[in-house]
Amino acid sequence: MSAVAAVEAAFRRADEVRAGPDGLNAFVHVDREAAVAEAAELDRMVAERLDVAGRPTHDAGRSPLGARPIAVKDNIATLGLPTTCGSRILAGYRSPYEATVVRRLREAGAIVIAKTNMDEFAMGSSTEQSAYGPTLNPVDRTRVPGGSSGGSAAAVAAGIVRIALGSETGGSVRQPAAFCGVVGVKPTYGRVSRYGLVAFASSLDQVGVFGKTVDDAAHGLSVIAGHDERDSTSIDLPVPDFRAAARESLEGLVIGRPREYFPDTLDPRIRDVCDAAAERLRGLGAVVRDVSLPHTSLAIPVYYIVAPAEASSNLARFDGVRYGLRLAGDGLTGMYEATRSGGFGAEVTRRILLGTYVLSAGYYDAYYRKAMAIRALIRQDFVRVFADGVHVLLTPTAPTTAFRLGAISDPYEMYLSDIYTATANLAGIPGISVPGGTVDGLPVGVQFLATHFDEYRLFAAAYALERSLTEQGEHP
Amino acid sequence: MAGPWEMVIGLEVHVQLLTKTKLFCPCSTAFGAPPNANTCPVCLALPGALPVLNRGAVRLAARAAYALGCTVHEESVFARKNYFYPDLPKGYQISQFDRPLATGGFLALEDGPGARGVRIHRVHMEEDAGKSIHDRYPGHSAIDLNRSGTPLIEIVSEPDLRSAADAGVYLRRLKQILEYTEVSDANMEEGSLRVDANVSVRAAGADALGTKTEIKNMNSFSGVERALEVEFARQVALVERGERVVQQTMLWDAGSGTVRPARSKEESHDYRYFPEPDLPPLRLTSAVLAEWREAVGAQRAEPFQQRERALERSGLRSLEPRKFREVALAPGKQLERGAGEIDAANLGIVLRRERTLFALVPQPQAHPRCGAARAAGTLVRGSARDALEHEAVEADGRIEAHDACEA
Incomplete structure (x- = not known):
């Protein structure tokens, strides 16, 4: 299929499912004409066998991804479409440069057809905290798609694109992937460049990929992964061909089942989906072993100190001086107060206040320093389990299925939605959520976690589970 | 209490490094470009931009530290110093806090063996802010971010100076060393060397330090000397009247030859320092440090x-x-x-x-x-x-x- 045909098909599908503000509200910025024009240019280059720089080439031309329409979360800088982080404070902001991940995808033949809705500055687990209003879950439009990358998850689940970019700070790709019944991968911290990802909590943030299938996610991650000299925290390690993991046998793979992720309070139907998945993998030759990650229960408290602390600093640049919203006030301080009070929503304001507090003189040692010490223990839990011979961990992605819009109003209850995902961000390890089954017709995600830079094994387990479910007709 | 009184001075000196490019981006540091011409997403703090450390600046900073007899550490850590100001585009300055580049140096005030001198507490790296221009557009302030991200070192002395004249000697010798090692132009009039002074008084011979004030806004070495004398006299007068010196920031007014307290807003910052998560710790191998130290040693021997x-x-x-x-x-x-x-x-x-x-x-x-x-x-x-x-x-x-x- 030509790029133009692929892009036009995606837009037709977006119309059918009403992806815009009158429907799913998954897309917040779209420019059809520009996307089709870009696709036409790509078709020309492929036809003339030109590479990305317009030079003749002997291979297939500018298209290792095969002319794919993709969607990109609104906190990743793109040229052309605005980059507003779902926030009023960046209304209309267009980045004069593009994120490394977007450039790599474009150079591989992807066409960005839309920017997707999100919780403001990626702070939320339901995509209800957006200046553009909530995104609906395509599986059940009375429910949330999860968050914060809910728009990207919904776009993939609704069949508009096969690959979409999201971002993770505490589970913002894996949890919506689970809620919407798609695949979502969070790479190792440092595997993917953060250059152009608008920072929420710099030591936790990673760009992640949604895929309709495991192969789509593997394909997308293969393109964006790798060292970037513009991001000093990106690591210079070779990137394996993640798609080759599809051919791996699970014979001898050691799967850990961390008991802290299966408490007595866990919904038994979600436990059953996970146990069934483990059983399938055992049938393919894997060994399943119970393990313990004793500091798991501290992850949410630690996360809600570290992430807001960094956020309070990262979001200081939205001050009304150089770009974005500026509201008049009395003098300089008044302008700051008016702009930031008027520009940030309630959840962002809450976290900035929390983060400012925990870094304040006299409180730093009690909160931030202690949280960082516990963070090291959480990381150590994983390091030890993987050193003991476990290759991947299998857990639920989220403690519930997608909840109804407006059902959770207590912030702390919302935070608990990330209870099984935030640990990976704190430890820096990779994780993937794969559809494992349904409860009451709603998707349940099975999560795999692996040691640092071992996304390949994650994909091996994910491919195997997906194939096993598909072969037995239990997978859509 | 009665005199004689002793003045105790510690100096904090900010020095612009002679790099061609900024500390965290490839923008030029050349002076005199049109406003905001030497900027990019990084030094404008556009959403999503990230800092990348200029290794050449590290070399110059280490050279200065070695020339001042400091120990340069194999590992140091950048930290964020958070405060809001329009010419600080990120809302924080990337500096170093509890793990500075170098510590423990010495600067001699005289020649020859056993000379008097000043201990150097620390040398750390940081980025400069931009400039606010308040007098060009009526009712408005303008911001020029050409200087935003320019590499600086801060050289902090121990409170070892005892007179304004010695402070002058310290600064002139420091300037010579920085020029001679080609670390900086060290030009106070141009702003490539800036001095803040911490001053206190105590009875001569006493061990305990008095309450200090910090003097800012001095534009020349002679200005530093005059400001120190004026502030010393002010503090002595206070103490002799039985009053307390209040810890505060004082601004030097060269025109009137006086100091005045800064408005409280200008000083009461809680900077909420924390380690800069966008930059890994700065690691320098012992081999590289040895090479840099030897190079400075050879230079000093000239x-x-x-x-x-x-x-x-x-x-x-x-x-x-x-x-x-x-x-x-x-x-x-x-x-x-x-x-x-x-x-x-x-x-x-x-x-x-x-x-x-x-x-x-x-x-x-x-x-x-x-x-x-x-x-x-x-x-x-x-x-x-x-x-x-x-x-x-x-x-x-x-x-x-x-x-x-x-x-």
Whole structure:
């Protein structure tokens, strides 16, 4: 299929499912004409066998991804479409440069057809905290798609694109992937460049990929992964061909089942989906072993100190001086107060206040320093389990299925939605959520976690589970 | 209480490093560009931009630290210093806090063995802010971010100075070292060297330190000396009246020769320092550090004092730059771009760097082709660069002569 045909098909599908503000509200910025024009240019280059720089080439031309329409979360800088982080404070902001991940995808033949809705500055687990209003879950439009990358998850689940970019700070790709019944991968911290990802909590943030299938996610991650000299925290390690993991046998793979992720309070139907998945993998030759990650229960408290602390600093640049919203006030301080009070929503304001507090003189040692010490223990839990011979961990992605819009109003209850995902961000390890089954017709995600830079094994387990479910007709 | 009273001074000196590019992005540090011309997503703090450390700046910072006898640490950590100001685009300054680049140095105030001196507490790296311009557009302030992200070091002394005169000696010697090691132009009038002073008084011979104040806003070494005397007198008067010195920031007003308290808003910051998550700890191998230390050692061994004495003899040393321009330039002789050097007979080599003149001693053997002059240890940094005109200065490939001449 030509790029133009692929892009036009995606837009037709977006119309059918009403992806815009009158429907799913998954897309917040779209420019059809520009996307089709870009696709036409790509078709020309492929036809003339030109590479990305317009030079003749002997291979297939500018298209290792095969002319794919993709969607990109609104906190990743793109040229052309605005980059507003779902926030009023960046209304209309267009980045004069593009994120490394977007450039790599474009150079591989992807066409960005839309920017997707999100919780403001990626702070939320339901995509209800957006200046553009909530995104609906395509599986059940009375429910949330999860968050914060809910728009990207919904776009993939609704069949508009096969690959979409999201971002993770505490589970913002894996949890919506689970809620919407798609695949979502969070790479190792440092595997993917953060250059152009608008920072929420710099030591936790990673760009992640949604895929309709495991192969789509593997394909997308293969393109964006790798060292970037513009991001000093990106690591210079070779990137394996993640798609080759599809051919791996699970014979001898050691799967850990961390008991802290299966408490007595866990919904038994979600436990059953996970146990069934483990059983399938055992049938393919894997060994399943119970393990313990004793500091798991501290992850949410630690996360809600570290992430807001960094956020309070990262979001200081939205001050009304150089770009974005500026509201008049009395003098300089008044302008700051008016702009930031008027520009940030309630959840962002809450976290900035929390983060400012925990870094304040006299409180730093009690909160931030202690949280960082516990963070090291959480990381150590994983390091030890993987050193003991476990290759991947299998857990639920989220403690519930997608909840109804407006059902959770207590912030702390919302935070608990990330209870099984935030640990990976704190430890820096990779994780993937794969559809494992349904409860009451709603998707349940099975999560795999692996040691640092071992996304390949994650994909091996994910491919195997997906194939096993598909072969037995239990997978859509 | 009665006198005699002793003044206790510690100095914090910010110095701009002579790199061609900024500390965390590839933008030029050249002076005199149109406002906001030397900016990019990183130093404008656009959403999503990230810092990448300039290793050349690290080398210069370490060189300064070694020249001051410090220990340079194999691992140091950048930290964010958070505060809101329009010319601070990120809302935080990337600096170093509890793990600085270097600690524990010494600067001698006299020559010879056993000389008096000042202990250096620490040398750390940080980025500069931009400039706010309040007087150009009525009712508005303008922001120029060309300087945003320019590399600085902060050199913090122990409170070892006991007189304003000694503070002057310290600053002049520090400036010489920074120029001579080609770390900085160290020009206070241009802002490439800035001084804040911490001052307290105590009864002579007492051990405990008194309550200190910090003096800011001084524009010259002589201004520092005058400000210290004025603040000392103010504190002594307070103490002799039985009042307490209040810990606060004082602003020097050179016009009236007075100090006044800064508004409380200008000082009551809680900077909420925390480790900069966008930059891994700065690690330097012992081999690299040894190489840098040896290079500085060789430089220090050159006949430093000899050059200084020659400068004194020439009568140029004590002249302010503006006055020097008049003296150094014979009537009818213009400083031209490309001239690089003007051999003004007995006045030696006169060179232009940006808007400032540097003096050099007469040295018959020192043809301004600089190589020889540098070897003889007679050229200060800025002049060497200009005399070389379009050639890169060998000592630091990042800096090219024509940068300075195009200002």
